[in-house]
Amino acid sequence: xxxxxxxxxxxxxxxxxxxxxxxxxxxxxxxxxxxxxxxxxxxxxxxxxxxxxxxxxxxxxxxxxxxxxxxxxxxxxxxxxxxxxxxxxxxxxxxxxxxxxxxxxxxxxxxxxxxxxxxxxxxxxxxxxxxxxxxxxxxxxxxxxxxxxxxxxxxxxxxxxxxxxxxxxxxxxxxxxxxxxxxxxxxxxxxxxxxxxxxxxxxxxxxxxxxxxxxxxxxxxxxxxxxxxxxxxxxxxxxxxxxxxxxxxxxxxxxxxxxxxxxxxxxxxxxxxxxxxxxxxxxxxxxxxxxxxxxxxxxxxxxxxxxxxxxxxxxxxxxxxxxxxxxxxxxxxxxxxxxxxxxxxxxxxxxxxxxxxxxxxxxxxxxxxxxxxxxxxxxxxxxxxxxxxxxxxxxxxxxxxxxxxxxxxxxxxx
Numbered sequence: 001x002x003x004x005x006x007x008x009x010x011x012x013x014x015x016x017x018x019x020x021x022x023x024x025x026x027x028x029x030x031x032x033x034x035x036x037x038x039x040x041x042x043x044x045x046x047x048x049x050x051x052x053x054x055x056x057x058x059x060x061x062x063x064x065x066x067x068x069x070x071x072x073x074x075x076x077x078x079x080x081x082x083x084x085x086x087x088x089x090x091x092x093x094x095x096x097x098x099x100x101x102x103x104x105x106x107x108x109x110x111x112x113x114x115x116x117x118x119x120x121x122x123x124x125x126x127x128x129x130x131x132x133x134x135x136x137x138x139x140x141x142x143x144x145x146x147x148x149x150x151x152x153x154x155x156x157x158x159x160x161x162x163x164x165x166x167x168x169x170x171x172x173x174x175x176x177x178x179x180x181x182x183x184x185x186x187x188x189x190x191x192x193x194x195x196x197x198x199x200x201x202x203x204x205x206x207x208x209x210x211x212x213x214x215x216x217x218x219x220x221x222x223x224x225x226x227x228x229x230x231x232x233x234x235x236x237x238x239x240x241x242x243x244x245x246x247x248x249x250x251x252x253x254x255x256x257x258x259x260x261x262x263x264x265x266x267x268x269x270x271x272x273x274x275x276x277x278x279x280x281x282x283x284x285x286x287x288x289x290x291x292x293x294x295x296x297x298x299x300x301x302x303x304x305x306x307x308x309x310x311x312x313x314x315x316x317x318x319x320x321x322x323x324x325x326x327x328x329x330x331x332x333x334x335x336x337x338x339x340x341x342x343x344x345x346x347x348x349x350x351x352x353x354x355x356x357x358x359x360x361x362x363x364x365x366x367x368x369x370x371x372x373x374x375x376x377x378x379x380x381x382x383x384x385x386x387x388x389x390x391x392x393x394x395x396x397x398x399x400x401x402x403x404x405x406x407x408x409x410x411x412x413x414x
Contacts, residue, residue, distance in 0.1 A: 162382025
């Protein structure tokens with residue numbers, strides 16, 4: 001392996017399955033210190049730490065790069081053809097847990113910054129790199145960095161999350177079938193036919209937000225032979241469910257051209273104590289993927305109206321608990337970062353790069369809280385093997401993205 005691949009291998013060998021990100025932060029600090037790059041470890045909790053590094057003259061715009069250090073669980077290691085913490089290279093593929101999501105993207109951003117440091121005087125502005133923690137479990141690190149004021153004044157954000165899909169997979173789909181979770185204007189089959197590499201990549205400039213909440217229904221327990229002495233908590237919850245469905249039917253008529261419609265899912269229902277007892281409590285969990293046209297405030301307000309109507313009936317009492325909120329992201333395809341990245345990316349990986357919106361979220365949901373007008377582009381090495389057995393990154397794409405990030409930053413801060 002060359003030095004760039006050795007850095008990636010080192011990151012993969014550090015087990016950060018929802019913990020121990022401090023080991024990567026220390027590794028990156030040592031690397032940046034060796035190259036004279038200003039950096040600081042940001043501690044969040046025991047064993048959990050991120051890092052912020054920066055270069056530039058500080059007199060122009062601030063372009064940030066974001067990559068998370070954590071990964072999902074290793075899974076059943078016996079199903080892997082290699083050790084998931086080895087980072088072993090077989091042919092043109094490098095394997096490992098988190099290598100696609102997203103240690104290859106993080107490594108590419110780090111190595112691009114090291115290259116750019118050599119001609120730092122050419123950067124009219126600031127390039128900042130954020131290595132975050134807990135992205136896989138709610139974007140905890142990015143959230144705390146933003147709340148601490150560490151992401152203020154960012155003008156544009158490049159996120160190195162995986163943006164590729166294997167061409168073999170795309171070509172196996174029927175012509176009329178859309179790619180799952182992706183909205184795009186162009187025909188994917190027309191684009192992929194012109195692609196001579198092994199992967200088709202995309203420029204993600206929009207993704208849905210999310211709001212998760214719980215509805216609790218409190219009734220009165222009674223013996224099932226005397227139900228008139230109790231208040232059935234499930235009845236009130238079912239009434240809420242039906243009224244909520246009417247609300248979501250109305251909301252789903254509103255569309256975003258890159259994100260489609262709001263996507264609500266009732267994910268959990270629990271209630272009752274035993275077969276012969278009127279249930280005194282019941283709960284419902286709801287997860288909603290959101291679009292900018294339907295603000296979270298509107299959803300919460302309408303849900304509260306339904307709750308108030310049911311509570312006014314004098315039966316079971318409903319209450320609302322918000323678990324978490326992540327804002328939707330929607331950036332301008334004609335923005336400066338979008339156009340620079342498209343031009344450079346298409347040249348260096350030899351394919352057309354369409355702009356897309358997706359359902360899943362990223363750290364961008366947190367960073368835009370510091371600047372709602374921040375331009376965002378999500379583009380990185382890796383593919384849809386994220387979270388899967390035998391997760392891998394194409395070695396050639398990994399090297400190309402180091403070049404892409406270096407060129408994008410240089411052009412943006414020209």
